[in-house]
Amino acid sequence: MKIHEKYIEALKTIDNFVSVSEWAIKVGEIYPDLLEKANIEAQKQKNDTTGVREIAARISSQVPKYELDGVIEVDKTERPKKVKYITKEEFEENTKEDLEEDLEPLNRRDIEKHSEDKMALKELYRLDEFRNIQKAFKTFFNLDFELDHAKALLNKQDAGEHHPDNFQFILKYHNVKKSNNNWERFSIDEQISYIKKCVELQNLIADRMELSVDENILNSLLNRLKQIY
Structure with a gap:
Protein backbone atom coordinates (compact mmCIF):
# COMPACT_ATOMS: atom_id res chain seq x y z
CA MET A 1 0.00 0.00 0.00
CA LYS A 2 1.36 3.40 -0.99
CA ILE A 3 1.88 6.10 1.63
CA HIS A 4 -0.92 8.35 0.37
CA GLU A 5 -3.27 5.35 0.47
CA LYS A 6 -2.32 4.76 4.10
CA TYR A 7 -3.22 8.37 4.83
CA ILE A 8 -6.71 7.75 3.46
CA GLU A 9 -7.05 4.45 5.31
CA ALA A 10 -6.26 6.26 8.56
CA LEU A 11 -8.88 8.91 7.82
CA LYS A 12 -11.48 6.21 7.18
CA THR A 13 -11.27 5.22 10.85
CA ILE A 14 -12.53 8.67 11.93
CA ASP A 15 -16.26 9.33 11.68
CA ASN A 16 -16.33 13.11 12.07
CA PHE A 17 -14.59 16.09 10.51
CA VAL A 18 -11.04 16.49 11.80
CA SER A 19 -8.19 18.91 11.29
CA VAL A 20 -5.15 17.89 9.26
CA SER A 21 -3.16 17.79 12.52
CA GLU A 22 -5.62 15.33 14.05
CA TRP A 23 -5.49 13.28 10.87
CA ALA A 24 -1.68 13.18 11.06
CA ILE A 25 -1.80 12.00 14.67
CA LYS A 26 -4.14 9.16 13.64
CA VAL A 27 -1.73 8.17 10.85
CA GLY A 28 1.05 7.91 13.43
CA GLU A 29 -1.10 5.76 15.70
CA ILE A 30 -2.10 3.30 12.98
CA TYR A 31 1.19 3.30 11.08
CA PRO A 32 3.98 3.74 13.66
CA ASP A 33 6.56 2.89 10.99
CA LEU A 34 5.56 6.02 9.06
CA LEU A 35 5.82 8.10 12.22
CA GLU A 36 9.24 6.67 13.05
CA LYS A 37 10.50 7.43 9.56
CA ALA A 38 9.05 10.95 9.74
CA ASN A 39 10.71 11.52 13.13
CA ILE A 40 14.10 10.56 11.69
CA GLU A 41 13.59 12.93 8.76
CA ALA A 42 12.45 15.69 11.11
CA GLN A 43 15.69 15.45 13.08
CA LYS A 44 17.61 16.22 9.90
CA GLN A 45 15.67 19.44 9.35
CA LYS A 46 17.24 22.77 10.32
CA ASN A 47 13.95 24.16 11.57
CA ASP A 48 12.29 22.91 14.76
CA THR A 49 9.84 20.21 13.68
CA THR A 50 8.54 16.75 14.56
CA GLY A 51 7.47 13.63 12.74
CA VAL A 52 3.79 14.41 13.21
CA ARG A 53 4.33 17.89 11.78
CA GLU A 54 6.10 16.40 8.78
CA ILE A 55 3.20 14.00 8.17
CA ALA A 56 0.69 16.83 8.60
CA ALA A 57 2.56 18.96 6.05
CA ARG A 58 2.53 16.13 3.52
CA ILE A 59 -1.16 15.46 4.07
CA SER A 60 -1.95 19.18 3.77
CA SER A 61 -0.22 19.35 0.39
CA GLN A 62 -2.36 16.43 -0.81
CA VAL A 63 -5.71 17.79 0.41
CA PRO A 64 -6.58 19.57 -2.88
CA LYS A 65 -5.89 16.36 -4.83
CA TYR A 66 -7.87 14.22 -2.38
CA GLU A 67 -10.78 16.65 -2.66
CA LEU A 68 -10.59 16.66 -6.46
CA ASP A 69 -10.50 12.86 -6.50
CA GLY A 70 -13.65 12.81 -4.40
CA VAL A 71 -12.28 10.86 -1.45
CA ILE A 72 -12.57 13.63 1.15
CA GLU A 73 -14.96 16.45 1.96
CA VAL A 74 -13.40 19.71 3.12
CA ASP A 75 -15.12 22.10 5.52
CA LYS A 76 -13.54 25.50 4.91
CA THR A 77 -15.93 27.42 7.15
CA GLU A 78 -13.61 26.82 10.10
CA ARG A 79 -9.97 27.62 10.72
CA PRO A 80 -8.06 25.42 10.50
CA LYS A 81 -10.06 23.68 7.79
CA LYS A 82 -11.43 20.24 8.59
CA VAL A 83 -11.74 17.15 6.45
CA LYS A 84 -13.70 13.93 6.36
CA TYR A 85 -13.49 10.74 4.30
CA ILE A 86 -16.43 10.21 1.95
CA THR A 87 -17.52 7.29 -0.19
CA LYS A 88 -18.04 7.47 -3.94
CA GLU A 89 -21.81 7.62 -3.39
CA GLU A 90 -21.46 10.50 -0.92
CA PHE A 91 -19.20 12.35 -3.36
CA GLU A 92 -21.76 12.00 -6.16
CA GLU A 93 -24.55 13.20 -3.86
CA ASN A 94 -22.44 16.19 -2.75
CA THR A 95 -21.70 17.03 -6.38
CA LYS A 96 -25.41 16.97 -7.18
CA GLU A 97 -26.19 19.22 -4.21
CA ASP A 98 -23.40 21.62 -5.17
CA LEU A 99 -24.83 21.90 -8.69
CA GLU A 100 -28.29 22.66 -7.31
CA GLU A 101 -26.84 25.32 -5.01
CA ASP A 102 -24.88 26.88 -7.89
CA LEU A 103 -28.05 27.15 -9.97
CA GLU A 104 -30.24 28.42 -7.12
CA PRO A 105 -29.47 32.13 -7.67
CA LEU A 106 -30.48 31.83 -11.33
CA ASN A 107 -33.67 29.96 -10.48
CA ARG A 108 -34.52 32.47 -7.75
Whole structure:
Protein backbone atom coordinates (compact mmCIF):
# COMPACT_ATOMS: atom_id res chain seq x y z
CA MET A 1 0.00 0.00 0.00
CA LYS A 2 1.36 3.40 -0.99
CA ILE A 3 1.88 6.10 1.63
CA HIS A 4 -0.92 8.35 0.37
CA GLU A 5 -3.27 5.35 0.47
CA LYS A 6 -2.32 4.76 4.10
CA TYR A 7 -3.22 8.37 4.83
CA ILE A 8 -6.71 7.75 3.46
CA GLU A 9 -7.05 4.45 5.31
CA ALA A 10 -6.26 6.26 8.56
CA LEU A 11 -8.88 8.91 7.82
CA LYS A 12 -11.48 6.21 7.18
CA THR A 13 -11.27 5.22 10.85
CA ILE A 14 -12.53 8.67 11.93
CA ASP A 15 -16.26 9.33 11.68
CA ASN A 16 -16.33 13.11 12.07
CA PHE A 17 -14.59 16.09 10.51
CA VAL A 18 -11.04 16.49 11.80
CA SER A 19 -8.19 18.91 11.29
CA VAL A 20 -5.15 17.89 9.26
CA SER A 21 -3.16 17.79 12.52
CA GLU A 22 -5.62 15.33 14.05
CA TRP A 23 -5.49 13.28 10.87
CA ALA A 24 -1.68 13.18 11.06
CA ILE A 25 -1.80 12.00 14.67
CA LYS A 26 -4.14 9.16 13.64
CA VAL A 27 -1.73 8.17 10.85
CA GLY A 28 1.05 7.91 13.43
CA GLU A 29 -1.10 5.76 15.70
CA ILE A 30 -2.10 3.30 12.98
CA TYR A 31 1.19 3.30 11.08
CA PRO A 32 3.98 3.74 13.66
CA ASP A 33 6.56 2.89 10.99
CA LEU A 34 5.56 6.02 9.06
CA LEU A 35 5.82 8.10 12.22
CA GLU A 36 9.24 6.67 13.05
CA LYS A 37 10.50 7.43 9.56
CA ALA A 38 9.05 10.95 9.74
CA ASN A 39 10.71 11.52 13.13
CA ILE A 40 14.10 10.56 11.69
CA GLU A 41 13.59 12.93 8.76
CA ALA A 42 12.45 15.69 11.11
CA GLN A 43 15.69 15.45 13.08
CA LYS A 44 17.61 16.22 9.90
CA GLN A 45 15.67 19.44 9.35
CA LYS A 46 17.24 22.77 10.32
CA ASN A 47 13.95 24.16 11.57
CA ASP A 48 12.29 22.91 14.76
CA THR A 49 9.84 20.21 13.68
CA THR A 50 8.54 16.75 14.56
CA GLY A 51 7.47 13.63 12.74
CA VAL A 52 3.79 14.41 13.21
CA ARG A 53 4.33 17.89 11.78
CA GLU A 54 6.10 16.40 8.78
CA ILE A 55 3.20 14.00 8.17
CA ALA A 56 0.69 16.83 8.60
CA ALA A 57 2.56 18.96 6.05
CA ARG A 58 2.53 16.13 3.52
CA ILE A 59 -1.16 15.46 4.07
CA SER A 60 -1.95 19.18 3.77
CA SER A 61 -0.22 19.35 0.39
CA GLN A 62 -2.36 16.43 -0.81
CA VAL A 63 -5.71 17.79 0.41
CA PRO A 64 -6.58 19.57 -2.88
CA LYS A 65 -5.89 16.36 -4.83
CA TYR A 66 -7.87 14.22 -2.38
CA GLU A 67 -10.78 16.65 -2.66
CA LEU A 68 -10.59 16.66 -6.46
CA ASP A 69 -10.50 12.86 -6.50
CA GLY A 70 -13.65 12.81 -4.40
CA VAL A 71 -12.28 10.86 -1.45
CA ILE A 72 -12.57 13.63 1.15
CA GLU A 73 -14.96 16.45 1.96
CA VAL A 74 -13.40 19.71 3.12
CA ASP A 75 -15.12 22.10 5.52
CA LYS A 76 -13.54 25.50 4.91
CA THR A 77 -15.93 27.42 7.15
CA GLU A 78 -13.61 26.82 10.10
CA ARG A 79 -9.97 27.62 10.72
CA PRO A 80 -8.06 25.42 10.50
CA LYS A 81 -10.06 23.68 7.79
CA LYS A 82 -11.43 20.24 8.59
CA VAL A 83 -11.74 17.15 6.45
CA LYS A 84 -13.70 13.93 6.36
CA TYR A 85 -13.49 10.74 4.30
CA ILE A 86 -16.43 10.21 1.95
CA THR A 87 -17.52 7.29 -0.19
CA LYS A 88 -18.04 7.47 -3.94
CA GLU A 89 -21.81 7.62 -3.39
CA GLU A 90 -21.46 10.50 -0.92
CA PHE A 91 -19.20 12.35 -3.36
CA GLU A 92 -21.76 12.00 -6.16
CA GLU A 93 -24.55 13.20 -3.86
CA ASN A 94 -22.44 16.19 -2.75
CA THR A 95 -21.70 17.03 -6.38
CA LYS A 96 -25.41 16.97 -7.18
CA GLU A 97 -26.19 19.22 -4.21
CA ASP A 98 -23.40 21.62 -5.17
CA LEU A 99 -24.83 21.90 -8.69
CA GLU A 100 -28.29 22.66 -7.31
CA GLU A 101 -26.84 25.32 -5.01
CA ASP A 102 -24.88 26.88 -7.89
CA LEU A 103 -28.05 27.15 -9.97
CA GLU A 104 -30.24 28.42 -7.12
CA PRO A 105 -29.47 32.13 -7.67
CA LEU A 106 -30.48 31.83 -11.33
CA ASN A 107 -33.67 29.96 -10.48
CA ARG A 108 -34.52 32.47 -7.75
CA ARG A 109 -33.87 35.43 -10.04
CA ASP A 110 -36.11 33.94 -12.75
CA ILE A 111 -38.94 33.61 -10.22
CA GLU A 112 -38.42 37.16 -8.95
CA LYS A 113 -38.34 38.68 -12.43
CA HIS A 114 -41.47 36.82 -13.49
CA SER A 115 -43.31 38.01 -10.37
CA GLU A 116 -42.15 41.61 -10.68
CA ASP A 117 -43.33 41.74 -14.28
CA LYS A 118 -46.86 41.04 -13.01
CA MET A 119 -46.83 43.27 -9.91
CA ALA A 120 -49.21 46.17 -9.58
CA LEU A 121 -47.71 49.64 -9.14
CA LYS A 122 -48.39 49.64 -5.39
CA GLU A 123 -46.55 46.34 -4.90
CA LEU A 124 -43.60 47.57 -6.96
CA TYR A 125 -43.46 50.64 -4.72
CA ARG A 126 -43.44 48.43 -1.61
CA LEU A 127 -40.71 46.26 -3.12
CA ASP A 128 -38.61 49.31 -3.94
CA GLU A 129 -39.11 50.74 -0.46
CA PHE A 130 -38.09 47.44 1.18
CA ARG A 131 -34.86 47.55 -0.82
CA ASN A 132 -34.23 51.20 0.02
CA ILE A 133 -34.72 50.54 3.73
CA GLN A 134 -32.39 47.57 3.48
CA LYS A 135 -29.70 49.79 1.93
CA ALA A 136 -30.25 52.46 4.57
CA PHE A 137 -29.60 50.02 7.42
CA LYS A 138 -26.33 49.10 5.73
CA THR A 139 -25.36 52.73 5.17
CA PHE A 140 -26.28 54.18 8.56
CA PHE A 141 -25.97 51.19 10.91
CA ASN A 142 -23.60 48.85 9.06
CA LEU A 143 -26.24 46.11 9.32
CA ASP A 144 -26.37 43.62 6.47
CA PHE A 145 -30.02 42.67 6.56
CA GLU A 146 -31.12 40.32 3.81
CA LEU A 147 -34.53 40.70 2.23
CA ASP A 148 -35.81 37.23 2.99
CA HIS A 149 -38.86 35.40 1.71
CA ALA A 150 -40.52 33.97 4.83
CA LYS A 151 -41.93 31.17 2.68
CA ALA A 152 -38.89 30.26 0.62
CA LEU A 153 -39.16 30.59 -3.14
CA LEU A 154 -37.33 27.30 -3.66
CA ASN A 155 -39.02 25.25 -0.96
CA LYS A 156 -39.81 21.93 -2.63
CA GLN A 157 -42.98 21.19 -0.65
CA ASP A 158 -44.66 24.60 -0.39
CA ALA A 159 -42.90 27.32 -2.34
CA GLY A 160 -43.57 30.92 -1.40
CA GLU A 161 -44.22 33.92 -3.63
CA HIS A 162 -41.98 36.83 -4.50
CA HIS A 163 -44.32 39.42 -3.03
CA PRO A 164 -43.98 42.15 -0.37
CA ASP A 165 -46.42 40.26 1.86
CA ASN A 166 -43.78 37.52 2.06
CA PHE A 167 -40.80 39.79 2.82
CA GLN A 168 -38.94 40.20 6.08
CA PHE A 169 -35.50 41.40 7.15
CA ILE A 170 -33.13 38.91 8.77
CA LEU A 171 -29.37 38.81 9.16
CA LYS A 172 -27.34 36.75 6.73
CA TYR A 173 -26.32 34.28 9.46
CA HIS A 174 -29.97 33.53 10.20
CA ASN A 175 -30.85 33.37 6.52
CA VAL A 176 -28.14 30.77 5.91
CA LYS A 177 -29.59 28.69 8.74
CA LYS A 178 -33.08 29.14 7.31
CA SER A 179 -31.95 28.16 3.80
CA ASN A 180 -34.97 27.01 1.75
CA ASN A 181 -37.12 26.25 4.78
CA ASN A 182 -40.41 28.03 5.40
CA TRP A 183 -40.64 30.19 8.51
CA GLU A 184 -43.65 32.00 9.84
CA ARG A 185 -43.27 35.61 8.80
CA PHE A 186 -42.48 38.14 11.51
CA SER A 187 -45.40 40.26 12.59
CA ILE A 188 -44.55 43.95 12.29
CA ASP A 189 -43.97 44.10 16.05
CA GLU A 190 -41.65 41.08 15.91
CA GLN A 191 -39.81 42.56 12.94
CA ILE A 192 -39.25 45.86 14.72
CA SER A 193 -38.12 44.06 17.88
CA TYR A 194 -35.67 41.97 15.84
CA ILE A 195 -34.22 45.05 14.16
CA LYS A 196 -33.88 46.92 17.46
CA LYS A 197 -32.03 43.98 19.02
CA CYS A 198 -29.61 44.00 16.09
CA VAL A 199 -29.07 47.73 16.50
CA GLU A 200 -28.46 47.22 20.23
CA LEU A 201 -25.66 44.79 19.42
CA GLN A 202 -24.14 47.30 17.02
CA ASN A 203 -24.39 49.93 19.74
CA LEU A 204 -22.19 47.83 22.04
CA ILE A 205 -19.28 48.10 19.61
CA ALA A 206 -20.18 51.39 17.94
CA ASP A 207 -17.10 53.19 19.28
CA ARG A 208 -14.76 50.47 18.06
CA MET A 209 -16.36 50.57 14.62
CA GLU A 210 -16.44 54.36 14.55
CA LEU A 211 -20.18 54.07 14.13
CA SER A 212 -22.74 56.59 15.34
CA VAL A 213 -26.16 55.12 16.11
CA ASP A 214 -28.75 57.80 15.41
CA GLU A 215 -32.12 57.10 17.05
CA ASN A 216 -33.90 59.59 14.79
CA ILE A 217 -32.75 57.76 11.68
CA LEU A 218 -33.70 54.43 13.23
CA ASN A 219 -37.21 55.64 14.09
CA SER A 220 -37.63 57.10 10.62
CA LEU A 221 -36.69 53.79 8.98
CA LEU A 222 -38.99 51.83 11.27
CA ASN A 223 -41.88 54.16 10.51
CA ARG A 224 -41.27 53.70 6.79
CA LEU A 225 -41.21 49.95 7.32
CA LYS A 226 -44.56 50.06 9.14
CA GLN A 227 -46.14 51.78 6.15
CA ILE A 228 -45.23 49.05 3.68
CA TYR A 229 -44.99 45.89 5.78
